[in-house]
Every structure is written in C-alpha cells, then in structure tokens.
Amino acid sequence: xxxxxxxxxxxxxxxxxxxxxxxxxxxxxxxxxxxxxxxxxxxxxxxxxxxxxxxxxxxxxxxxxxxxxxxxxxxxxxxxxxxxxxxxxxxxxxxxxxxxxxxxxxxxxxxxxxxxxxxxxxxxxxxxxxxxxxxxxxxxxxxxxxxxxxxxxxxxxxxxxxxxxxxxxxxxxxxxxxxxxxxxxxxxxxxxxxxxxxxxxxxxxxxxxxxxxxxxxxxxxxxxxxxxxxxxxxxxxxxxxxxxxxxxxxxxxxxxxxxxxxxxxxxxxxxxxxxxxxxxxxxxxxxxxxxxxxxxxxxxxxxxxxxxxxxxxxxxxxxxxxxxxxxxxxxxxxxxxxxxxxxxxxxxxxxxxxxxxxxxxxxxxxxxxxxxxxxxxxxxxxxxxxxxxxxxxxxxxxxxxxxxxxxxxxxxxxxxxxxxxxxxxxxxxxxxxx
Amino acid sequence: xxxxxxxxxxxxxxxxxxxxxxxxxxxxxxxxxxxxxxxxxxxxxxxxxxxxxxxxxxxxxxxxxxxxxxxxxxxxxxxxxxxxxxxxxxxxxxxxxxxxxxxxxxxxxxxxxxxxxxxxxxxxxxxxxxxxxxxxxxxxxxxxxxxxxxxxxxxxxxxxxxxxxxxxxxx
Amino acid sequence: xxxxxxxxxxxxxxxxxxxxxxxxxxxxxxxxxxxxxxxxxxxxxxxxxxxxxxxxxxxxxxxxxxxxxxxxxxxxxxxxxxxxxxxxxxxxxxxxxxxxxxxxxxxxxxxxxxxxxxxxxxxxxxxxxxxxxxxxxxxxxxxxxxxxxxxxxxxxxxxxxxxxxxxxxxxxxxxxxxxxxxxxxxxxxxxxxxxxxxxxxxxxxxxxxxxxxxxxxxxxxxxxxxxxxxxxxxxxxxxxxxxxxxxxxxxxxxxxxxxxxxxxxxxxxxxxxxxxxxxxxxxxxxxxxxxxxxxxxxxxxxxxxxxxxxxxxxxxxxxxxxxxxxxxxxxxxxxxxxxxxxxxxxxxxx
Ligand code: NA
Ligand code: NA
Numbered sequence: 001x002x003x004x005x006x007x008x009x010x011x012x013x014x015x016x017x018x019x020x021x022x023x024x025x026x027x028x029x030x031x032x033x034x035x036x037x038x039x040x041x042x043x044x045x046x047x048x049x050x051x052x053x054x055x056x057x058x059x060x061x062x063x064x065x066x067x068x069x070x071x072x073x074x075x076x077x078x079x080x081x082x083x084x085x086x087x088x089x090x091x092x093x094x095x096x097x098x099x100x101x102x103x104x105x106x107x108x109x110x111x112x113x114x115x116x117x118x119x120x121x122x123x124x125x126x127x128x129x130x131x132x133x134x135x136x137x138x139x140x141x142x143x144x145x146x147x148x149x150x151x152x153x154x155x156x157x158x159x160x161x162x163x164x165x166x167x168x169x170x171x172x173x174x175x176x177x178x179x180x181x182x183x184x185x186x187x188x189x190x191x192x193x194x195x196x197x198x199x200x201x202x203x204x205x206x207x208x209x210x211x212x213x214x215x216x217x218x219x220x221x222x223x224x225x226x227x228x229x230x231x232x233x234x235x236x237x238x239x240x241x242x243x244x245x246x247x248x249x250x251x252x253x254x255x256x257x258x259x260x261x262x263x264x265x266x267x268x269x270x271x272x273x274x275x276x277x278x279x280x281x282x283x284x285x286x287x288x289x290x291x292x293x294x295x296x297x298x299x300x301x302x303x304x305x306x307x308x309x310x311x312x313x314x315x316x317x318x319x320x321x322x323x324x325x326x327x328x329x330x331x332x333x334x335x336x337x338x339x340x341x342x343x344x345x346x347x348x349x350x351x352x353x354x355x356x357x358x359x360x361x362x363x364x365x366x367x368x369x370x371x372x373x374x375x376x377x378x379x380x381x382x383x384x385x386x387x388x389x390x391x392x393x394x395x396x397x398x399x400x401x402x403x404x405x406x407x408x409x410x411x412x413x414x415x416x417x418x419x420x421x422x423x424x425x426x427x428x429x430x431x432x433x434x
Numbered sequence: 435x436x437x438x439x440x441x442x443x444x445x446x447x448x449x450x451x452x453x454x455x456x457x458x459x460x461x462x463x464x465x466x467x468x469x470x471x472x473x474x475x476x477x478x479x480x481x482x483x484x485x486x487x488x489x490x491x492x493x494x495x496x497x498x499x500x501x502x503x504x505x506x507x508x509x510x511x512x513x514x515x516x517x518x519x520x521x522x523x524x525x526x527x528x529x530x531x532x533x534x535x536x537x538x539x540x541x542x543x544x545x546x547x548x549x550x551x552x553x554x555x556x557x558x559x560x561x562x563x564x565x566x567x568x569x570x571x572x573x574x575x576x577x578x579x580x581x582x583x584x585x586x587x588x589x590x591x592x593x594x595x596x597x598x599x600x601x602x603x604x605x
Numbered sequence: 606x607x608x609x610x611x612x613x614x615x616x617x618x619x620x621x622x623x624x625x626x627x628x629x630x631x632x633x634x635x636x637x638x639x640x641x642x643x644x645x646x647x648x649x650x651x652x653x654x655x656x657x658x659x660x661x662x663x664x665x666x667x668x669x670x671x672x673x674x675x676x677x678x679x680x681x682x683x684x685x686x687x688x689x690x691x692x693x694x695x696x697x698x699x700x701x702x703x704x705x706x707x708x709x710x711x712x713x714x715x716x717x718x719x720x721x722x723x724x725x726x727x728x729x730x731x732x733x734x735x736x737x738x739x740x741x742x743x744x745x746x747x748x749x750x751x752x753x754x755x756x757x758x759x760x761x762x763x764x765x766x767x768x769x770x771x772x773x774x775x776x777x778x779x780x781x782x783x784x785x786x787x788x789x790x791x792x793x794x795x796x797x798x799x800x801x802x803x804x805x806x807x808x809x810x811x812x813x814x815x816x817x818x819x820x821x822x823x824x825x826x827x828x829x830x831x832x833x834x835x836x837x838x839x840x841x842x843x844x845x846x847x848x849x850x851x852x853x854x855x856x857x858x859x860x861x862x863x864x865x866x867x868x869x870x871x872x873x874x875x876x877x878x879x880x881x882x883x884x885x886x887x888x889x890x891x892x893x894x895x896x897x898x899x900x901x902x903x904x905x906x907x908x909x910x911x912x913x914x915x916x917x918x919x920x921x922x923x924x925x926x927x928x929x930x931x932x933x934x935x936x937x938x939x940x941x942x943x944x945x946x947x948x949x950x951x952x953x954x955x
Contacts, residue, residue: 399511554676
C-alpha cells in the first residue's frame with residue numbers, strides 16, 4: 001500500500017511538471033501530499049518545516065555558490081576569454097575543438113572540485129557563451145557542459161565517493177583511483193559525441209570555428225595569462241594542501257576578483273552582475289535541492305528500499321542480469337532523486353547482494369557514482385541541467401538543454417557498459433595501488 | 435496598484451542586496467580562514483558553523499522573493515509553446531496559487547520553529563565558543579513569507595489580466 | 606503496534622546495527638509481541654533532523670544528538686562537558702543513564718523538547734590519530750587536529766595543538782588534503798570514516814570518551830499513548846540495546862580497527878609517562894572548568910553539585926563494571942536493576 005502511494009506520487013510529479021509548476025514546488029507539493037497520506041498531516045508539515053534549513057545549512061554545499069561566483073566574475077571580467085581565443089587558434093583544425101576542449105577543461109576542473117554541481121557551476125558561464133559565439137547550437141553547448149560537469153564527481157576529489165566509501169566501509173582512495181579511469185573514459189566518450197555530431201550534423205557543431213581567424217597566436221597567448229593565474233591559484237592551493245575542494249571555491253572567487261581588480265576589469269557592473277547572477281542561480285538551485293530532499297524523504301517513507309530488495313533478491317540471477325537490473329534501478333531513481341538520497345536508499349539493499357556475489361565493492365563504488373551522475377542530467381529532475389539553465393538562461397530552456405544532453409547520455413551508457421563488461425579497466429589503477 | 439508594485443520591487447531588491455552581502459562575506463570569511471590556518475596555524479574558530487548556519491541560510495532564503503519577482507524559478511516548459519494564450523494564463527494563475535500556498539505554509543510552520551528556538555536561545559558550542567543559532571531560523575519564514583507575498587501579487591495581476599511577466603534575469 | 610524508529614545512521618554504523626536493529630529484535634520479545642519497530646534510515650531522518658522528526662511524529666523513537674541542543678538540554682550538555690573523565694565505555698554509558706534518569710530536572714528538560722529519555726551509550730576511548738608521529742607531549746604542539754567537541758578542543762589547546770572543528774564526514778577530505786594533521790577520535794573512526802587509509806600514527810594516550818548520547822528518544826505523544834506495561838517493555842528492550850551498542854562502539858570496533866590499522870602499517874605509540882601524567886592531570890583540572898562553563902553557559906546554578914554527582918556515579922559504575930567485566934548482558938542487567946527497575950513508569954516522562 002505504501003509503495004503504491006510512491007508510484008502515484010511519481011505520476012503526480014510528472015503531471016505537475018507538465019502543468020508548468022516550478023520543479024521545486026512540484027517536488028514539495030507531491031512530498032507533502034504523499035507523506036500526509038502515509039503518515040498524516042502533522043508529519044507532512046514536519047517535513048516541510050525542517051527540510052529547508054537542514055538542507056541548506058551545509059558546509060559542503062557552500063562550494064556551489066562560491067564556484068558560481070568564480071565563474072561569473074571570470075566571465076563578466078573577461079578573464080577566461082583569452083583562454084578560449086587561444087583554444088580557437090590552436091584547435092581550429094580539430095572539428096568541434098572548442099566543445100572538446102571545454103569537456104577536457106571540465107575534467108581538469110574536476111580535479112579541484114568535489115561535486116558535479118560545483119564543476120558545472122564554474123564552467124557553464126565561462127564556456128557556453130564562447131561556444132555559442134563560435135557557432136555551436138546553444139542547446140548542444142549547454143548540454144555538453146551539463147554533461148561535462150558530471151566528471152566533477154568522477155575524478156577525485158569526489159564527495160559522493162567519500163560518502164560511498166564510508167557507507168560501504170571500503171577504501172575511498174581506491175574508489176578515487178577507479179574514478180580517474182571512469183572520468184577519463186567519460187571525457188573520451190563525450191569527445192567522440194562531439195566529433196560524431198560535427199561530422200553528421202554540422203548545423204549543430206560547426207566544422208570550422210567562427211572567428212578563429214581574427215586573433216593572432218601572439219595576441220591569444222598574451223590574453224591567456226589572467227586565466228592561467230587563476231588556475232594556478234586554485235590548483236596550486238589544492239595540491240599543496242593549503243585548502244580543501246570545499247574551500248577552493250571561496251579562494252577561487254576571491255582570486256578571480258583580485259585578478260580582475262589588478263587588471264582594471266573589475267567595474268561596478270561586473271561586480272553587480274556577477275553577484276546577482278550568483279545569487280539568482282544559487283537560490284533557485286537550492287530551492288530545487290530542498291524539494292528533491294523532501295521527495296527523497298517521501299520515497300524513503302514509502303518503503304522503496306524494501307521494494308528494490310524484493311525486486312533484486314530472491315531470484316537466482318547471473319552477473320549481467322544483476323547489473324542490468326541495478327543500472328535500470330539507478331536510471332529510474334536518478335530521474336527523480338538527488339544522488340545522496342538515491343545512494344542512501346539503495347546501498348543497504350545492494351551491498352549485501354554484491355558481497356554475496358563476490359563483486360568488488362571498489363569497482364561497484366565507481367559504477368554507482370557514475371550511475372548517480374547520469375541522474376544529474378536526466379529529466380525531469382536533473383540538477384546539472386538546472387544549474388546550466390540558470391548560468392546560461394539567455395541561450396536555452398530547460399527542455400532544450402535536456403535535449404542537448406541526450407547524445408551525451410548515449411555515451412554514458414556505453415561507458416557504463418564498458419565498466420560492466422571490462423571491470424579490469426576501472427580496477428587498473430586501484431589494483432596497481434595495492 | 436503601480437505604487438504597491440514599486441514598493442514590492444524596492445523590498446525585493448533590498449533583499450537581493452542583503453543576499454549578495456552574504457555571498458561576499460562567505461567568500462572573505464572562508465578565504466581568511468584558509469590564510470590564517472596556512473600562514474599562522476590559527477584558523478578562524480567555527481568557520482564551518484558560521485558558513486552553514488549563517489551565510490548559507492542568508493543566501494538561500496533571503497533572495498527567494500526577488501527570484502520569484504524575476505521569474506527565476508526553474509520549470510520544465512514542455513507545453514510552453516503548445517498551449518494557446520488564454521490557457522497559458524489560466525495555468526499561470528493556478529501555478530501562482532499553488533506556489534503561494536506552499537510558500538505560505540512553509541513560512542507559517544518555520545515561523546513557529548523560529549519562535550521556539552528564539553525562546554530557548556538555541557546555540558551550539560564550537561571549540562569552546564558559543565555560537566547562537568536561533569537568529570537565522572527567522573530567515574526561512576521571512577524568505578518564504580515574502581516570496582508568498584510576491585507570488586500572491588502575481589496571481590492577482592494575472593487574474594486582472596496584466597501582461598504575462600516575461601522571464602527576466604538581469605536585475 | 607509498529608513504532609517508526611530512526612537511527613539517523615547507515616546500516617554498518619553501531620547506532621544502526623547494534624542499537625536500532627537490536628531494538629527491532631528485542632522489542633517484540635520484551636513486549637510479548639505487543640510492540641514492534643520499523644527502521645527509517647538516514648535518507649528519511651538524518652541526525653540534524655531527529656528532534657523535528659520526533660516532534661512532528663515522522664518517527665516515534667529517534668537517536669537524538671544532545672550536542673546540537675545545549676541550550677535546551679543543559680544537564681546533558683554538562684555530562685558531555687565531562688568527556689575527559691571518561692575511561693571505560695560501559696561505565697560512562699551506565700553513569701550517564703543513571704545521572705539523567707535519577708534527576709527530575711533532566712527529565713523535565715527532555716520534556717521541554719517534547720521527548721522522553723531511555724538511556725545512553727558510550728564510544729571507545731579517544732586517542733590522537735595523526736599523520737605525523739606523536740611520541741611526547743611536545744609533538745602535539747602546533748598539530749592541527751579535528752575535535753568533535755568542546756572538551757576535546759580544550760584538551761588539544763592545553764597541549765598546544767590547534768583544534769579544528771569540522772563535520773565528521775569531512776575529516777577524510779581534510780586529512781587527505783593535508784589541511785589538518787589528524788583527529789582526536791576513537792579507533793572506530795579508522796573504519797567508520799576510513800581514516801585507516803590516511804593516518805600514520807596513533808598515540809594511545811586516553812583523551813576521554815564520547816558519552817552524551819540519547820540513544821532512544823521517544824516522542825512524547827507516542828510515550829503517552831503506550832500502556833504502562835508497554836513503556837516498561839520498551840525501556841527493557843532499549844536498555845539491552847544500549848549495552849550492545851556500547852559493547853560494539855566501545856570495545857569490538859576498536860579491536861577490529863586495531864587489526865585493520867596493524868595491517869595498514871599504522872604505528873601505535875604508547876604514550877610516554879610524561880604525556881600520560883599530563884593528560885590525567887589535565888582531565889582532573891578540566892572537571893572544574895566543565896563546572897564553571899556549565900554555570901556560565903547553560904545557566905546551571907548548582908553546576909558544582911551536578912559535576913560531583915556525575916563523578917560519584919562514574920565511581921559507582923567503575924566498581925560495578927570491574928566486577929562484571931565488559932559484558933553487555935551483565936551490564937544491561939545491572940543497569941536494569943539499579944536504574945530502570947526504580948522508575949515509576951506510570952509517571953516517568955509525562
Ligand atoms: Na572532482
Ligand atoms: Na535526473
């Protein structure tokens with residue numbers, strides 16, 4: 001009976017979203033209604049009352065507005081423009097060079113950010129306008145960064161992997177090592193998507209980059225240094241142990257502001273626009289996060305995990321069948337839930353099964369984080385898409401970004417298949433470390 | 435009516451500016467903490483608690499009314515282009531009413547929590563410093579309450595047939 | 606009747622595996638099948654949400670962390686301030702339980718939050734887990750150590766270390782980045798938070814214990830709706846689970862962690878005589894500091910007497926545990942006899 005309420009809740013959520021109810025409000029309404037049906041009105045009010053504060057008062061989450069601010073300042077002050085000019089000049093012969101370099105920039109940035117939201121937040125405002133200027137279809141440009149952002153949680157450091165390691169009582173360092181492989185595979189997969197799109201659909205990804213002739217190599221190199229200094233501050237500080245990935249956002253934002261000020265680019269308008277856009281993006285994202293957290297609590301109350309247990313357990317199934325079921329379950333949960341909630345609901349069910357089947361928990365951690373990250377870009381609740389929608393509101397609507405993401409999702413499934421069929425690829429580094 | 439609209443506009447801008455101050459303060463505080471720890475081995479005590487119980491709550495809840503005023507909330511616009519204008523207006527009205535109801539409910543129940551915490555003077559002890567936590571419990575009711583006011587106003591405007599508010603993102 | 610219960614911890618954590626899963630097992634036994642319990646995991650109610658979840662009946666029994674509510678729970682906060690006096694986990698679990706249950710003001714302050722108290726448990730002894738070797742008190746100077754509470758911070762500062770406050774889940778990242786040098790924690794954290802991968806050296810000086818818990822915190826409405834017999838059964842089941850929890854958190858996990866640490870090549874350092882003596886002396890000194898702080902901070906006028914009463918109970922249970930040894934069943938029986946059998950369940954918590 002409880003579980004039925006859960007299914008009706010999902011149906012109601014889809015209906016509300018179709019009726020153009022804001023995502024956050026749709027999630028809150030359904031959670032409230034569902035819990036009221038299951039436990040009564042007082043508990044339902046209780047969930048509405050304490051989820052907002054408890055979700056927001058989070059140290060880890062504070063990295064998101066800080067990296068947003070860094071991205072907005074870098075964009076408005078033109079700190080990173082030079083970097084893209086240089087990329088255009090250097091990569092003008094490579095089809096889709098700008099998108100590919102943006103994806104690799106996301107992968108590089110992943111090494112200093114602990115979550116995919118922070119990664120997408122920092123990269124979105126910087127990269128998307130440049131791609132659109134160069135003739136990319138906006139929805140594709142947005143989709144590439146929404147997807148590219150997910151690499152932020154695959155390449156260490158990764159908050160999700162830490163939570164997994166703690167939960168599964170398995171080596172975080174080794175899961176991190178496995179994450180490098182899956183992160184690189186993902187970046188390669190996304191790059192292939194760009195190349196193929198360029199080849200098949202030059203109307204989406206232009207074959208020749210517009211405007212690459214305008215800048216000389218010399219000018220391009222000179223224009224690069226503000227971005228290089230910023231990169232040096234953030235990477236240098238993180239790798240020399242001066243700050244953590246969570247603190248890196250604040251240092252990066254301050255770094256961007258100081259560099260802008262020193263180079264005379266910090267106008268009143270730059271400061272004003274950057275701050276207000278940070279605030280707009282952060283606040284509208286947090287409220288969706290609050291809604292998603294309520295929805296997770298609602299699904300937890302429906303007894304979803306015992307349902308999953310009964311679906312997976314019991315029958316005697318082989319490795320590939322089990323993995324297929326697990327992939328499908330995470331895909332479905334990822335559509336509606338935020339990754340931490342999905343992790344908490346599923347692991348108690350999956351871990352004993354996997355231990356019984358003698359599957360490496362290190363490898364599984366890498367796979368799970370990859371699957372949860374896919375959920376960040378699937379409709380209807382895709383947090384990375386929402387953050388991109390806000391940092392690039394002039395370019396594409398939510399629906400268009402979801403459409404722009406679809407081809408990258410295909411690459412994701414290929415990567416997942418590779419990880420399942422050839423687990424040794426993921427385990428190469430973890431095993432070498434042992 | 436225009437006058438009231440102007441007043442609302444001024445209030446939400448003020449809230450946004452306060453929120454922006456929260457962003458700057460958080461950045462400076464964390465950066466200073468990192469510097470003090472790295473250079474002098476003397477981190478600023480309770481940085482984590484002040485960030486999570488103050489700045490984050492500031493940034494999340496104060497600007498809500500302003501975000502609503504700018505139509506900055508994310509929705510999935512699948513049917514946007516498919517519905518005829520009169521139906522869109524009806525749906526706008528219903529959405530505004532639902533949003534107002536949710537915001538108002540949260541405002542009322544979080545207000546009660548804020549009063550309880552105020553009366554007991556809630557605080558946490560961090561490294562032997564006493565950090566009061568009760569003040570920021572007033573931010574959710576304030577933020578959601580004002581946002582409810584803005585969306586109620588939007589419902590009212592939609593009902594009167596005022597122009598459909600466009601998606602605006604600059605302040 | 607099925608009660609909704611929330612451990613606010615994942616399945617492998619002792620607060621789930623040896624506290625709430627045990628309650629699920631014991632409750633039908635003790636109540637003759639009248640009461641059962643159903644666990645709602647941390648995805649439904651996390652630690653910071655327990656109080657509100659109890660008040661709004663999302664769950665009916667929850668693992669409440671008193672550390673979050675010093676203003677509302679001054680007596681519990683005072684018991685927490687006595688962390689440096691902790692040596693033997695079972696002693697501390699029992700002493701805190703008797704301290705709270707035998708003190709009408711303590712039950713009153715729980716009532717202020719709309720909840721009823723059913724006992725505490727204790728961690729294993731806290732040691733210095735660090736990436737740099739600590740051999741003497743001198744080596745502690747300037748070390749940046751995560752501290753999980755005010756008394757541990759005072760201890761760190763006393764020895765010239767720099768206490769850092771961090772959410773416990775962030776300890777791994779901070780140590781691996783090198784922004785902190787280690788943590789003052791029980792050996793269990795080596796496994797629970799994977800510090801076994803990062804820590805190089807453990808100085809076995811006993812810093813204290815973490816014992817200001819409220820393991821089974823029952824929502825007032827729920828408690829009031831149970832019959833007197835049902836309340837007794839619930840208290841008996843909770844009492845047994847409390848002892849299991851301390852057995853696990855205070856003893857077994859420490860042994861497993863020690864084995865894992867040895868395998869990982871972590872060096873165990875026996876504190877030199879100087880450090881041991883200095884730590885004992887400071888623990889003594891800290892008792893009056895704790896009293897003073899409780900007076901100023903939690904508005905506790907009779908703080909000195911409260912501290913004296915607490916220490917008296919620690920002494921009492923030290924003698925009892927010396928006799929029983931660290932045996933969960935024997936200790937549960939003793940706490941039942943000394944504490945819960947003396948409670949009038951027709952009025953307790955109402
Ligand atoms: Na990362
Ligand atoms: Na999704």
